[in-house]
Amino acid sequence: MSFASKYSLQRTMIVYFLLIGFASLLVGVEFILETHSEKLEKELLSNLKQYSEGKIESKSVFAPIDRLRKKAILMIAMILVVMVIVLTMFIKNITEPLQHIIELSRKISGGDLSQTITIHAHNELSELGNVINEMSGNIQEITLLSKNLCESGIEIAENILAALHSDKANIEPEIERLKAECESLSQVIQYFDFYTIEHHEP
Structure with missing residues (x-):
């Protein structure tokens, strides 16, 4: 599977935050322009003048306010809508796939190597799923190899025991065979790096 970018998930997060920031900035600029406009000031002064002359009622004076x-409430509602949309996209594209990976990884950790992680995306989460699938496949191969080696070891041990009671000349080939099987297992083990506990001297 090919990936569009190594940091596509990072770009997605940036886009989400930019959407929220842009919506907030747009609303803020619009509100500032409205509160500092000459039209609003002239309308308020005109209403005050008309009120002083008795032409309009008191509640009509602050009609522009x-x-x-109401416009500010509408702007806030727009920001909330954008935030809900972004949150929904975040849950669908990031949280749900990540939860899927965690759930199946726990099953794999518990010994269920039949699980396969499938992420329908082209980002780091999809790559992580593929890496875990590859790791699970390697564990299955190692487990099957160990099983076969154990079965071979048991068979060789039984042959040696049988040779001890009958033909001792067959013991040496069986021992060499057991040695070869152990060397094969040792080569597989050497392929891996194991964590070590460092001892610090006082």
Whole structure:
């Protein structure tokens, strides 16, 4: 499987945050322009003048402020909608696949090597799933190899025991065969790196 970019998941996260930031910035700029516009100031002064002359009621004086408040509520609602959309995309594209990987990884860790992780995406999560699948396949191969070597060892041991009671000349070939099987297992083990506990001198 080919991947569009090594850091596509990182780019996706950046896009999500940019969407929220852009929506917030847009709303903030719009609100600032509205509150500092000459039109609003002139309308308020005109309403105050008309109120002082008795042409309009008191509640009509602050009609522009009420209109601005409703617009601010609408802007906040827009930000919330954008945040909900981004959160939904985040859950669908990141959280759910990650939870899927964790769940199947736990099953693999518990010994169920038949599990296969499938992520329908082209990002780091998909790559992680493929790596875990490859690791699970390697563990299966090692397990089957160890099983075959154990069966061969048991067979050789039985042959040696039988030779001890009958033909001792057959013991040496069986021992050499057992030695070869052990060397094969040793070569497989040497392929891996094991963690070690370092002892620090006081």
